[in-house]
Structures are given as structure tokens and as C-alpha cells.
Amino acid sequence: RRSNGRWPSVSPRAFGVVSRGCLARLAVRESALMSLAAVRRGTLAEPSRLAALAVAMLALFVVAAAASSAIMLRGLSQTSSLVEHTLEVRDALRQIHGLVQSAESGHRGYLLTGEEFYLEPMRQAEIELPRRLDAVAALISDNQEQVTRFDDLARAVRAKMATMTGIQLAAAKQSLSAARRRFDADIGFVQMRELSSMADVIVAEEEKLLAARQHRAQRQRALLVGLLGALFLSALVLGALVTTLPSGLYFTH
Numbered sequence: 670r671r672s673n674g675r676w677p678s679v680s681p682r683a684f685g686v687v688s689r690g691c692l693a694r695l696a697v698r699e700s701a702l703m704s705l706a707a708v709r710r711g712t713l714a715e716p717s718r719l720a721a722l723a724v725a726m727l728a729l730f731v732v733a734a735a736a737s738s739a740i741m742l743r744g745l746s747q748t749s750s751l752v753e754h755t756l757e758v759r760d761a762l763r764q765i766h767g768l769v770q771s772a773e774s775g776h777r778g779y780l781l782t783g784e785e786f787y788l789e790p791m792r793q794a795e796i797e798l799p800r801r802l803d804a805v806a807a808l809i810s811d812n813q814e815q816v817t818r819f820d821d822l823a824r825a826v827r828a829k830m831a832t833m834t835g836i837q838l839a840a841a842k843q844s845l846s847a848a849r850r851r852f853d854a855d856i857g858f859v860q861m862r863e864l865s866s867m868a869d870v871i872v873a874e875e876e877k878l879l880a881a882r883q884h885r886a887q888r889q890r891a892l893l894v895g896l897l898g899a900l901f902l903s904a905l906v907l908g909a910l911v912t913t914l915p916s917g918l919y920f921t922h
Contacts, residue, residue: 741889741896762868763868765822768790772791775790780849795830819871822864825863
């Protein structure tokens, strides 16, 4: 204001320049405020987006871990069945060998003493061996190498039993001395040694299968325990994340 009390005159052009400058400053300020608000909104929303993504990924992991656990559990069950199968084959082979050994021991006792009760193990073996041989043949039918070995063993067992039966008939029809002479000249001892060797080979192969299957079962069991532990922890973390997320923030725009 001048000393005379009047406002200085301003040209329309100058007034327009000043007005545009003020408006520009106001626009910049408004734009800055709007940007700051947008940044704040994004900053507040980002954690909820990340949390929702983490929940989704963790849920997928839980589902995948549960499916993998079911598959591994089925595999462990199959491996355990194979272990039991191998133990059954091994025990059955040992029982067959034991029956033949008992029959031979009793047969020798009969030839030495002439006492009929020594023939009881042989009679028992004649009853038991066909059934046990058929059972083992069915058990190992899935392993062609073992089938071939066992066929040789079964023939040796039948040959050994036939030899002892022939000597017993000689004792019944002729005399114990004649049966003893036939026993001394017979190949029964060689048959028994070969039979034992065949049985040892088959049992050794079953032992090898057993060790491999037990090792696989232990490994599967350890993996399953670890996977179930991870599944349990993941479920706990998932539950914690779900409870900490406010409602309505799972799909923040």
C-alpha cells in the first residue's frame, strides 16, 4: 500500500501470472499429499498381501506333505511285507534242512541199534517235506534265480529221502548188516553234504535280500518321521498365520 492509502495498480497480465503460480503450488502440494496417502495405503496393505501369499504357499506345502506321507507310508508297508516274506522263506528253508538232518540222524541210529523208534524222524519228514517244499516253492516264485536254486535243492531232498527209504527196505527185507553195508557204500553222506551246501546258498541269498529290505525300510521310516514332523510344524505355523491375519485382508486391493 502506498503512502497515499491506495493499492498499487496491477496489470491483468501480472495478476494472471501470480494466480497461475499459486494454483501450481497448490496442485503440487495436493499431488504430494495424494502420493503420500497412496504410499501409506500400499505400505499398510503389503504385509497382508505377503501374509496371504505365505498362507497359500504353506497350505500347498501341507497338502503336498500329507500326500507324500501317504505314499511313503504305503511304500513302507510294502517293504515291511517284503521283510516278513523273506523271513518266512528263510525260516521255511531252515525247517526243511532240519527235517532232513533229523531224518538222517534217526536213520543212522536205526542202522546202528535196530530200534524202530529211531525211524520216527524219518517218517515225520516223509509227511512234512512235500508240504513244506510246495510252500517254499510258492513263496519264492517271484524270484527266478531262487526258483532255479530251490528246484535243485528239492530234487536233492527227494533223492536223499529215497536213498534212506531204500536202505530201510533193505534192512526190513534182508538184515541190518546188509543195510549197514549198503549205507557204508552209499552216497548218502555226499548227498547230505551237497544238500546242505545248496540250502546254505539259498539261505545266504535270502539273508542278502533281508538286509537290503531292512535297510530300505529303516530309510523309509526315517524319511517318513521327518516328513511327518515337517507336516506337523507346518500345520502349526499355518494355524498361527491364519489366526493373526485380520479378516478382510486376505485379498487386499
